Amino acid sequence: MPSHYGQFCPVAKAMELLDERWTLLVVRELMMGSQHFNALRRGVPRMSPALLSKRLQTLVRAGVVERWEDGNRVTYRLTDSGRELEPIVEALGRWGIRWIPELGDEDLDPHLLLWDVHRSIDTEAVPDGRTVIAFVFPDVPPSNRRWWIVITGDGVDVCDVDPGHDVRVTVESSLRTMTRLWRGDLAWAAALGSGELVLRGEPQACRALPRWLKLSSLAPTPRPVLAAG
Known part of the structure; x- marks a missing residue:
C-alpha cells in the first residue's frame, strides 16, 4: 500500500x-x-x-x-x-x-550491467559493418557467464546466447571489476595494468574499446577526498 x-x-x-x-x-x-x-x-x-x-x-x-x-x-x-x-x-x-560507493555481492547483476553498457555504445566510434564484443565473467555461474554486444548500422543488441558472429574483442574480468569500471570507480588503465581486466582479439579493436564503451553518465562524478587516517 x-x-x-x-x-x-x-x-x-x-x-x-x-x-x-x-x-x-x-x-x-x-x-x-x-x-x-x-x-x-x-x-x-x-x-x-x-x-x-x-x-x-x-x-x-x-x-x-x-x-x-x-x-x-x-x-x-x-x-x-x-x-x-x-x-x-x-x-x-x-x-x-x-x-554510498560500497557494492555488495547482491548488488552485482550481469543482466543490468550489460543492458546499461549496450545502450551507451559510441556507435560513431565503432567501425562500419558488424562489430561483436564478447564479455566473459569467470566468477559468475555458467548460465550467466558469457555475453555479447552486437553493433550494426541498425542498432545495438545485447545477447546472452552466442549470436554466431565473429568476435572482434573479448573482455574478461570479474563482474565486480567490470561494474566498477562502468561506474567510474576504476579507470581503464588501472584495470588493464593490474590484470583485473584482460582484452583479447584484434589489436586495433582492443586499443579502441575504451572509446567504444562510453561509461555511465555518472562516472565523471567527483568522489570525496578522504582525510588521511
Whole structure:
C-alpha cells in the first residue's frame, strides 16, 4: 500500500507517490529511453512483471507517465511532470555514487550491467559493418557467464546466447571489476595494468574499446577526498 504521511508538506506529498519500492528506478528506465514493457523489464531485471505493471499503472494515474496504444503495441513515455523528475533522479545518482560507493555481492547483476553498457555504445566510434564484443565473467555461474554486444548500422543488441558472429574483442574480468569500471570507480588503465581486466582479439579493436564503451553518465562524478587516517 502507498505510504500516507498525513502532512501538507510538498515533500511528503511527493514521497507518497515516489517512495514506493522500484518507482524511481522505473522512472530512471524511462529517462534512459526504454519505452516498451519488455525493455523496461530488462532495465529492472529483479522486478517482477506484475509489480512493474502495477507501478506503471500508478505512474500513469498520477500523470507522470503516459501510455500509448498502437494496435497491440503499448508505449510508455514520461509526461512533462515525469520529465521534471529527471534532474532529481540524476542528483540522487550523483549523491549515491559519491557517498554510498560500497557494492555488495547482491548488488552485482550481469543482466543490468550489460543492458546499461549496450545502450551507451559510441556507435560513431565503432567501425562500419558488424562489430561483436564478447564479455566473459569467470566468477559468475555458467548460465550467466558469457555475453555479447552486437553493433550494426541498425542498432545495438545485447545477447546472452552466442549470436554466431565473429568476435572482434573479448573482455574478461570479474563482474565486480567490470561494474566498477562502468561506474567510474576504476579507470581503464588501472584495470588493464593490474590484470583485473584482460582484452583479447584484434589489436586495433582492443586499443579502441575504451572509446567504444562510453561509461555511465555518472562516472565523471567527483568522489570525496578522504582525510588521511
